[in-house]
Amino acid sequence: MEKVAYGQHLLKALHAGEAQTMVTRPVLQKSEIAVTEVRRDIPENDYTSAVPQESAFLITLNMRDWPKRILWIDDKPVQALPLGAGSSNIFDLRKKYIGYGVSSFHMMSFYVPRGVLAHIAEIDEARDIDEFAHDPCSGIDDPVIRDLGLALYPAFRRPEEANMLFVDHVTTAIAAHVLRTYNPRADRPAATAGELAKWQEARVKDVIAAHLDGNVTIAQLALECGIPLSIFSDAFTSSVGMPPHKWLLERRLEKAMEMMRQTKMSIAQIAMKCGFAGERHLVRVFSRVVGNSPHAWRSARLS
Template sequence: MLQAPQNEVSRELQSRGVELQQHVSFGKGLEAAVWRNPGMAPDQVPVYDRPGHHTLSLYLEGGYKVRRLDDTKAGESAPGKLCLLPANHQSRWFVGDSLRMFHLYITPDYLNYLAQSTLDLDPRQLELKDETFKDSPFTESVVNSVFLSMDWQGETDRMALGNAAQLLIFDLLKNHSDRARNLTVRGGLSPRDQRLLKDFIEAHLDQPLTLDDLADQIGLSPYHLARMFKLSFGIPPHKFVMAQRLERAEDLLRHSGMGLAEIALECGFSSQSHFSNSFKAAKGLTPRAFRTL
């Protein structure tokens, strides 16, 4: 059974019988969820009353008859539309048909930390916009290509999901706040930091690894780490970690008598089937077939 997000918007949805389909917590004030709302009677109006967190919502399916009752200027709802609900906002909603929606929940403390560490913004001067039914091709692309294509419960996918969440937040800071500013990250990681990260990854391949884990090693924000890592290594952190897992697995297949399940565990895969599928996708052969070469 999925553990529900512990925040005001989620509790309001649950109290109205909305189904939680997926949930992942990245820690440090950041969570994502997918909900399916079957539609509600006119007297069942969801009310968000000054929640203590920010909510980014993207409609995935349906929702053509959703209306924000407290905002007469809001546009038309439809799949692909974004709603941004800042902390401490108030809103009331009519849900006249079924819809499926993606939510990203961000605490103010975490948003302020990212604003200061990536944009050099004074958090006291930062304010997210209250937006309803807006077009956001970037958000729609990230959610569809990353969040909806990965296993939220698989430890090896969590780093890619965390990276995608960082990108969504950075886009909010740049394009959906009253203190928007462009940021260009120049250069990459120092040779020392590259060695530290490679050694840390190598020493912890049998464990789940997150962007926060890597960022903590060299004192960067997760967003900066992801950007500078790609500049230095040519690929995002999650792809680098996967390549290292596969390289170790290949070595064990060649030079050890360990079983496939044991190798999967040793290399940090969530299961033997996940190991086999990932290995075949990268090498063109299943681990069992590779071992017989």
Template sequence: MPFHPNMDSKVHGVKPIKDLNWRAWPGLLADVWDVECCAGAHGQYVSKAPRLFLLLDADGTTDIDLMMHPDGRERVTLSSRNPMCFIPAGVPIWSSISKSGRLKHLDLHLDVQALTERFGTRFNLPALEETNFGFNDDRIMSLARLIAAECCEPSDLDSLYGDSIVAGLLTVLGNVQREISGSMSGLTPRRLNKVLEHIDQNHARNIALQELADIAGLSCSYFSHAFKASMGLPPHRWQMQRRIETVKSLLETDGMSVIDAALATGFSDQSHLTRAFRRFEGTTPAAWLRNLSK
């Protein structure tokens, strides 16, 4: 069943000025809000999932006061200096805006079950139960802005780009530590053969990590590390390598054009293939093909 944060909110004096933009990745759902706020605007929020709120942009005098209680005796003001707050699941908060203006913010809703499957005990789950108002982390903010950009204006890059940004943010947020070298054994031959066969049959499309992990009957985190221990490459790199090998075969043996080979192997266009080809082969498909004929 797809992850949904099931957030309950009651907002007054806040009007969206652009359509909501959102995207979902394994472990995280992101939504970007661009709103106009009246003086005295306020709201109440509670979610069944922990979330990270990031103030991306605001008029110079428009800040948000956040409160743990509706009486507002204890409050923290979010601004460009401290634009983030983390709210655990089930914790209600209240907001208040004293001056009118425009705000743009990003909500990152976390899927705890998916995070556990992906990172295991390396993800600092107890931290998700601690409220943290008004803080800043340059790494998280930089990655969050890239995630927001992918929500509002998705790039034509391979899906690995967005997956990598999200993985980086989750790694920082959960303080995921590096595993000790040699601590992970590889996949059993039966599991490895099933996974490799599935990749060979479907390598012309992006295969989700969860899909491969399900075939192996393992969690995403365990599968990813076990696959790398077996093959020397992470699953997504192995998949891309297989696609590039297929492209080379189509160009050399079948005489396809570069654009036709790109479309036949699941790339969005020729430039998409060229970027990926260059990463693996150090040259463009056309240059590689010319070198074969010399």
């Protein structure tokens, strides 16, 4: 199996103790972005293995302070500065990275292949990227990466229940953001979001409603509207009053309610039909949003 810089391959390279990964295919199902939570709570005082080299970038968000780093890039020692919690880094994986584990760390790592960035640039009619204007030896304080990463972080507690349209929204937004912000070849300001036209809103809602399993991407929805990928989610939110993943969740709950009223299917069967990971997932979400369990809600309406 080809080594890629996420999941267990990243865990092994960094000699980390824990890793959780979520993978999405954000650009017309052609390639994938992966986000991995990696942590090591006890310093090892040992060299890491080389992070797998490939045509991709790692965008990292540090979840805690990283007071001391020792790093080699392409077998040359470099001065790696301390990193604060909430700071970010961008690593070009064409280069070879080896570290020395003198500090514990905890980070979210977004694996973004160059092909994904090329497709985003094509959709947004922007310039493709060769390298980012960022030195990985020092961190960057980027509130967009930080806020998006922190919004996604709770999903790692139950990754099997994660709303994949939300995961896709966050990972695509981070990729599009770094492409616009750190691309030294960028030659025009980013487009700004307005509202969707009525036909665009109706079309997107139809597509989302037809994919209650969440097997649709932000890129596909933007393509249906013919608007830039980088502004689609903001335009949808401005038009509908909520982001696409929340509108999807509301449709799932509406469908579940309809099936509880009109069929004799079990709650477990309804959960699977409506795109939930299972009965427990439906019960947890339904109870939080509606204020009652599906069983109690159904009984009250059938009595």
